[in-house]
Amino acid sequence: MTTKPKEKPSRFDPEPVPRRDFLGLAALGSMALALLVSAFGMLRLPKAAVSASPSKKFEVDIPDALPAGEAFVPPGRNVAVFRDTEGVYAISTVCTHLGCIVKALPNGFECPCHGSGFAADGAVTKGPAPKPLPWLKVTARGNAVVIDEETTVASGTKV
Numbered sequence: 001m002t003t004k005p006k007e008k009p010s011r012f013d014p015e016p017v018p019r020r021d022f023l024g025l026a027a028l029g030s031m032a033l034a035l036l037v038s039a040f041g042m043l044r045l046p047k048a049a050v051s052a053s054p055s056k057k058f059e060v061d062i063p064d065a066l067p068a069g070e071a072f073v074p075p076g077r078n079v080a081v082f083r084d085t086e087g088v089y090a091i092s093t094v095c096t097h098l099g100c101i102v103k104a105l106p107n108g109f110e111c112p113c114h115g116s117g118f119a120a121d122g123a124v125t126k127g128p129a130p131k132p133l134p135w136l137k138v139t140a141r142g143n144a145v146v147i148d149e150e151t152t153v154a155s156g157t158k159v
């Protein structure tokens, strides 16, 4: 019986990697891959969808043909502007119940959400709204007026 002589390993043969080392390297590689993928995912996150809100103080050109006591709602604003013989005034159209936008009617306002009713001066005529619609600060500027949505004034204040 002859046995083959053991071949002497070449110095270019790779050394066998011990099992424990292999598992450690595999775990390290997995963690590195997960980190890379999550970093790529964070880069792809959508940008914040916050847009700059328009200024709460804005100028309004009231139409010349606006009949006395009829509401003019500037586009994109939650304000009803009125003009009568005593002056110009603005009433917020944000319902004092839960913040829906009320609809201006010929003789007041109506909230489409829960049915609150408001008189032409903003006073509550029908609940559940707890408070009247606030009057907003109006400042005359030439033929236009500047309305400040953040500043309320006493009901009946006209300029």
Ligand code: FES
Pocket (backbone or CB within 6 Å): 095, 096, 097, 098, 099, 100, 111, 112, 113, 114, 115, 116, 127, 128, 129
């Ligand atoms: S939000 Fe207007 S009645 Fe509820």
